[in-house]
Amino acid sequence: MKSADIPTLDQVWETLADIQDPEIPVLSLVDLGIIRHVSIEGSSVTVRLTPTFAGCPALHVMRQAILDRLSALGFEQVRAEVVLDPPWTTDDLSPEARGKLRAFGLAPPARPAAEAALRLEEAVECPHCGSMETDLRNAFGPTPCRTIRFCHACRQPFEGFKPL
Amino acid sequence: MNDAQRQAAVEYLLSLGDDELVLAHRDSEWTGHAPILEEDIAFANIALDEMGHAVIWYRLHADLAGKDPETYPDHLVFQRTAEGFRNAPIVELPNGDWAFSMLRQFLFDAAEQVWLEGLGRSAHAPIAAAARKIMTEERYHLRHTRAWTLRLGLGTEESHARMQRALDALWPFACDLWTARPGEHELVTAGICPDGGSIWRTWEAEVVSQLEKADLARPKAVQPTGFDRTHHTPHLTESLAEMQSVARLEPEGVW
Numbered sequence: 001m002k003s004a005d006i007p008t009l010d011q012v013w014e015t016l017a018d019i020q021d022p023e024i025p026v027l028s029l030v031d032l033g034i035i036r037h038v039s040i041e042g043s044s045v046t047v048r049l050t051p052t053f054a055g056c057p058a059l060h061v062m063r064q065a066i067l068d069r070l071s072a073l074g075f076e077q078v079r080a081e082v083v084l085d086p087p088w089t090t091d092d093l094s095p096e097a098r099g100k101l102r103a104f105g106l107a108p109p110a111r112p113a114a115e116a117a118l119r120l121e122e123a124v125e126c127p128h129c130g131s132m133e134t135d136l137r138n139a140f141g142p143t144p145c146r147t148i149r150f151c152h153a154c155r156q157p158f159e160g161f162k163p164l
Numbered sequence: 165m166n167d168a169q170r171q172a173a174v175e176y177l178l179s180l181g182d183d184e185l186v187l188a189h190r191d192s193e194w195t196g197h198a199p200i201l202e203e204d205i206a207f208a209n210i211a212l213d214e215m216g217h218a219v220i221w222y223r224l225h226a227d228l229a230g231k232d233p234e235t236y237p238d239h240l241v242f243q244r245t246a247e248g249f250r251n252a253p254i255v256e257l258p259n260g261d262w263a264f265s266m267l268r269q270f271l272f273d274a275a276e277q278v279w280l281e282g283l284g285r286s287a288h289a290p291i292a293a294a295a296r297k298i299m300t301e302e303r304y305h306l307r308h309t310r311a312w313t314l315r316l317g318l319g320t321e322e323s324h325a326r327m328q329r330a331l332d333a334l335w336p337f338a339c340d341l342w343t344a345r346p347g348e349h350e351l352v353t354a355g356i357c358p359d360g361g362s363i364w365r366t367w368e369a370e371v372v373s374q375l376e377k378a379d380l381a382r383p384k385a386v387q388p389t390g391f392d393r394t395h396h397t398p399h400l401t402e403s404l405a406e407m408q409s410v411a412r413l414e415p416e417g418v419w
Binding site for chain 2: 051053054055056057084085086087088089120137138139140141142144148162164
């Protein structure tokens, strides 16, 4: 491959920003904040990503999507390495991600604080009516990253992103 | 890490992974059977988290054992017999009733919290990073099982009686969680893992205070269970037979 044919770092990031989270399709891998590092060496690219929740089955799908899409972009070798340090937290969600989550009907977590487990108890804004008169019904939901909440204003249950 | 420490860490990490995996499988048996839908969802989530944690420990184990971390975890899960597992017997016991499962999870989560804090300061950076990652998720388990221990202990006469029965049966097994793991002595000296013999008091204090709040009496005498990480109850074999049944039909099969 001629060096002119090798995709640029910007193109790699654009591609990663176009790969969806299979469980929350409004978010890309870049929105999720799970891409820790990208490096290009010759015709090889290495992407380091970190899991949101360790057991989340979406991780396998996302890794495969990285391999497929970056190969299609023109790299001869693509590596998608899983790293754990520093651990992912919901503070890694991009600012755009919060708006996208809300539009999707999933309340974004309360704003960054020192202790994620305490943030769980804080009221979040109802994605249906915008009220803060909400409370937590179940810390566990249909996927590892979701909680089940209830809005007293519109009397509807809704899901929230679990702070981590 | 020198060779002796590496070998000790290989053994130690396997025991960490096996605890999580065997418990995850027991927890998953509640799927579709929990008393209420929300608890069904909660226990299924806890099972999935524990499974994810098992994979983290198995990958580190594979790394240090010179195996491929991508494929070796599947081998560990599906191709070993009970003799090769190094989990503490408490996690292999059958689920019993809701009180038994919930209390076991609480006793285990509280122990895990204490040893993860120690492992988070490990001199071996990958172990420290793994522990810190796992800790972010485990907080939710402990919050949940602590609340249920209280709710069932202070609930009805029947829920209290079931919790006390569960505690009487589980307590000796829970204490055995603190028997030194394979490789532990070697690793403590090197600052790679915490000393279970000293940190278990932190667990005991947390657990006893919760049990008292839940009006549950800790058994006074602890009889030896007769089982340990290398001598399993027959329940582990039964559990693995079910978990591995599909994989054993087609050992080279690809999903």
